[in-house]
Amino acid sequence: xxxxxxxxxxxxxxxxxxxVLILNNIQLSGYINPYFYxxxxxxxxxxxxxxxxxxxxFILGIAIDAFTNxxxxxxAACVLLAFIRPFVINAISTGTEFMIGHSPSxxxxxxxxxxxxxxxxxxxxxxxLFFLEIFRLTEFFHTLLRVILSSIFTLFLVFIAExxxxxxxx
Amino acid sequence: xxxxxYFLRKHYFYFLFLALEVxxxxxxxxYNAYQSSAVADVSNGFAGSVMNFSSGVSQYFSLAxxxxxxxxxxxxxxxxxxxxxxxxxxxxxxxxxxxYRLEYKYISAKVISNSTNKRNNFLMLxxxxxxxxxxxxxxxxxxRIVGQVVSVSEHFxxxxxxxxxxxxxxxxxxxxxxxxxxxxxxxNYRKGDVKEIPKHVAIRKGDLIITSGNSDIFPExxxxxxxxxxxxxxxxxxxxASITFSTDFNSLSYVxxxxxxxxxxxxxxxxxxxxxxxx
Numbered sequence: 148x149x150x151x152x153x154x155x156x157x158x159x160x161x162x163x164x165x166x167v168l169i170l171n172n173i174q175l176s177g178y179i180n181p182y183f184y185x186x187x188x189x190x191x192x193x194x195x196x197x198x199x200x201x202x203x204x205f206i207l208g209i210a211i212d213a214f215t216n217x218x219x220x221x222x223a224a225c226v227l228l229a230f231i232r233p234f235v236i237n238a239i240s241t242g243t244e245f246m247i248g249h250s251p252s253x254x255x256x257x258x259x260x261x262x263x264x265x266x267x268x269x270x271x272x273x274x275x276l277f278f279l280e281i282f283r284l285t286e287f288f289h290t291l292l293r294v295i296l297s298s299i300f301t302l303f304l305v306f307i308a309e310x311x312x313x314x315x316x317x
Numbered sequence: 318x319x320x321x322x323y324f325l326r327k328h329y330f331y332f333l334f335l336a337l338e339v340x341x342x343x344x345x346x347x348y349n350a351y352q353s354s355a356v357a358d359v360s361n362g363f364a365g366s367v368m369n370f371s372s373g374v375s376q377y378f379s380l381a382x383x384x385x386x387x388x389x390x391x392x393x394x395x396x397x398x399x400x401x402x403x404x405x406x407x408x409x410x411x412x413x414x415x416x417y418r419l420e421y422k423y424i425s426a427k428v429i430s431n432s433t434n435k436r437n438n439f440l441m442l443x444x445x446x447x448x449x450x451x452x453x454x455x456x457x458x459x460x461r462i463v464g465q466v467v468s469v470s471e472h473f474x475x476x477x478x479x480x481x482x483x484x485x486x487x488x489x490x491x492x493x494x495x496x497x498x499x500x501x502x503x504x505n506y507r508k509g510d511v512k513e514i515p516k517h518v519a520i521r522k523g524d525l526i527i528t529s530g531n532s533d534i535f536p537e538x539x540x541x542x543x544x545x546x547x548x549x550x551x552x553x554x555x556x557x558a559s560i561t562f563s564t565d566f567n568s569l570s571y572v573x574x575x576x577x578x579x580x581x582x583x584x585x586x587x588x589x590x591x592x593x594x595x596x
Contacts, residue, residue, distance in 0.1 A: 167364075167368075168371045180434045180435070197333075202337070208341070214367070215435070216441075216475045217435075219341040219343070222337075222340075230330075233330075280435065280437060289503065
């Protein structure tokens with residue numbers, strides 16, 4: 148239990164630093180920014196208490212916001228992501244996938260399950276994030292394009308990370 | 318009462334979600350970038366020291382370009398020294414002369430965090446109120462504009478880049494002093510929009526837009542960019558153009574903060590005018 152807890156704290160710190168020091172500096176043609184830090188929320192164990200899910204996501208968002216001077220922006224998107232996570236898991240699961248003490252992963256839940264899971268959550272998060280940042284509808288399609296391209300980039304990183312941990316565990 | 322508690326406990330997940338979401342949105346829309354609060358001081362201080370470390374590493378990669386910019390600046394300054402002028406008559410003026418007073422002072426600062434890929438971009442500099450930085454001061458690089466200080470802590474400050482939804486630069490055509498506004502519509506960080514060009518002004522590609530000096534933020538005559546494309550609107554009173562920024566916002570490492578020595582006097586004059594005008 149303690150090990151899972153410490154592992155997640157370590158992952159939290161690592162992903163925040165990776166995001167603000169490296170990924171925030173990446174930009175391709177002004178459209179694409181990966182927001183890979185939400186991998187932390189995706190990987191929280193299944194039986195995480197719901198209040199802890201919301202609260203840790205909020206703190207994660209605020210931590211990212213502190214580095215980009217956008218207080219509340221990432222926090223709002225992360226809390227929304229944490230809120231819909233249990234519903235998404237319920238909707239796409241047949242009930243046999245869960246194991247106590249495990250996190251959602253490509254290896255345990257299979258490609259199809261994990262792809263649904265990651266795609267829905269990443270899209271919701273990016274959609275909320277980009278539209279809250281703009282907060283107007285005049286640039287709707289332009290922003291939608293950014294949401295989609297950035298989501299693809301983030302998902303690409305998520306799947307690479309999954310395959311890396313796959314290879315390491317084997 | 319008992320039932321209420323039961324109800325709250327049963328649905329606590331929804332209430333906690335609403336509470337955190339509302340808190341985030343209140344932060345997002347009420348966080349006043351123009352006020353340096355205690356929160357800003359603490360978080361800027363922490364984020365600043367991490368960013369400072371990171372930029373300490375990455376600045377080595379831009380040394381060649383920084384050197385070139387400094388050399389350009391040096392040569393410009395050398396050509397302004399009294400020795401560089403041929404004395405046509407004996408009337409030379411010095412800084413101590415009552416005809417000249419120092420209006421602008423410049424503080425060099427290192428950029429420790431920067432972005433160009435968001436809709437609202439900010440830079441963090443390694444100078445704060447300890448170094449005399451205050452809100453609303455302009456930030457430039459060489460003879461080109463960068464942005465405006467919006468939040469100051471003890472050792473750091475946040476600068477709202479020109480690449481921001483709330484940024485509006487008062488500029489003018491260099492060739493005929495016609496006033497325009499320059500904004501950024503998102504997307505490509507090299508291109509901006511020029512709004513409200515009066516119908517009678519003839520626009521050509523390559524026209525230089527410079528700061529007007531009307532806004533108290535930038536001195537007059539700094540480069541904003543050159544016209545790259547324009548449309549002649551049929552039904553409206555103004556034409557629109559797009560502009561290529563002179564500043565490369567993606568490669569800033571050292572910038573200068575402009576301190577307007579006469580800012581107080583200008584503000585006082587403006588306030589006295591406002592309070593004397595009956596509405």
